[in-house]
Amino acid sequence: MMSRDPVVQLDRHYTDKRGVVVRVIAYDRPNQQVIFMRPGYEHECMLPLWQVEKHFTRADE
Template sequence: MQISFLTSRRGPSRTGTNAVSQGESAVSEHTIKTLDRNYRDPRGIPVHVTGWDRERDQVIFMRPNYPHECMQPVWKFQQFFKRVEV
């Protein structure tokens, strides 16, 4: 199953350890795409996907009755989670 918002694979944006000396900013481009989608985990429990972290290649989601964000690598999310149409 292919998930359209999770298909991009980006490698590191910088090579080497002297990126700042080459004129680049020391602050990382931490890009998270905000999403609002519903899925079911492998046990059938609904989860709410809130974002996709492009830099770390992770899906960010919330579980019911759990106050903290959860994260899974994109490949694992694509393999084990199923989208629920509302």
């Protein structure tokens, strides 16, 4: 049986509820956390998946 990595690396762009485009860089499966970068901010940000699904829109589809 193939094991699944707990953290999936991504490179996707989403728009937050204020219209700011963020870059999603990873998804932490066990904790259901989305890890993303905000423009002009050097640290990774993290939100629960449900919050991202509610307040963010995919920008690069």
